[in-house]
Amino acid sequence: MKNRYTYILLVSIIISCGPRERVSKEVFDEVNKNMEIKRLTEVEIIQEAMIWGDSISKSAQENLITNLQKAIEEGGMPHAIEFCKENASQITNISEDILIRRVSTKNRNSNNYPDSQESPILDAYAYNAENGLESEPNIQKIENGEVYLYTKAIIFPGGICLSCHGEPGSQISDPVLNALENLYPEDNAKGYKMGELRGMWSLRIPKKKVVDRL
Ligand code: HEC
Structure with a gap:
């Protein structure tokens, strides 16, 4: 990061002006600034994309949990399922520039199936989780x-x-099961155990937007 800017010293200007005509410091600084x-x-760009991806996936996760808890408090578990169905994708969609998804092969909403890049x-x-290895983003x-695909494993906590x-x-209680059967007849996202891979965050970050941040 320290060497991000390279200053080009225009030695040639000094030489061409001759030994007696010294270039004023202001002119010299101005030229250097323009040549920055x-x-x-x-x-560096990938490091920044990593920092950005970490922060967005963390905020999206926090947003989701806060909203989920609120929905449970307000209307109970079955209501929270309805709430998730209506709102999960908007809640996680916290950046205009970045396509944010949670994908899983054992999913509840089949739109969340991973594509060929994911x-x-x-x-x-999944291999890492099954073999007790940690996965880095x-x-x-x-x-x-042109685009960075940032991913981060979601380990089932x-x-x-x-309860869902x-x-x-x-x-999963009977009323919750009923609600799931009504709203997600093809549901595959039951039977998860702690420590198992639940899915992953998938963020498509345009490289240009990362460069703009630097
Ligand atoms: C109130 C019930 C409920 C609770 C509690 C809940 N979820 Fe979900 N979850 C859902 C529903 C409903 C969906 C489908 C949302 C949609 O249609 O996009 C979902 C979808 C997901 C997905 C996206 C992939 C898929 O299966 O479609 C992940 C990942 C996920 N949940 C993880 C979690 C984690 C981790 C927790 C605990 C922090 C959690 N869920 C708690 C109801 C719940």
Whole structure:
């Protein structure tokens, strides 16, 4: 980061002005300023995309949990399911520039199935989770390098999530099961256990927008 700006010293100006004609400091500074070149390396851009992706996925997750808890308090679990169906995608959609998704192969909403770019990464996260390995957030270049695909594994935390994604009967109550059956007849997102891979965050971040931040 320290070397982001490279100042080009126009030695030639000094030489061409001759030894007696000194260039004033103001002119010299002005020329240097105009010649300031923003040299960003790919590594710096990817680092920034990583920071941005981490922060957006964290805020989206927090937003979701706050809204979910509010919906549960206001109308109980079955109401919260309806609330999630109507609002989950808007709640996580917190940036104009970035397409934000939560994808999972064992999903409740089939729109959340991973696409061909997301699928291999999700598979790698699943492998790690099954073998007790931790997964770091990842960035892949897609669309000829114009877009960064930021991903982060969602490990199932148990707790409150069990009441809608745990074992039917013991963890998911009957009224919740009914609501799920009505709203999601094809639901595959039950029977999750703590520590299992629930899915992943998938953010498509345009490279240009990352450069604008630097
Ligand atoms: C009140 C019930 C409820 C609770 C509690 C709940 N979820 Fe969900 N979850 C849903 C519903 C409904 C959807 C489908 C939303 C949609 O249609 O986009 C969903 C979707 C998801 C998805 C997107 C992939 C998919 O299956 O479609 C993930 C990931 C997810 N939930 C994780 C969690 C986690 C982690 C927790 C705990 C913090 C949690 N959920 C708590 C109801 C719930």
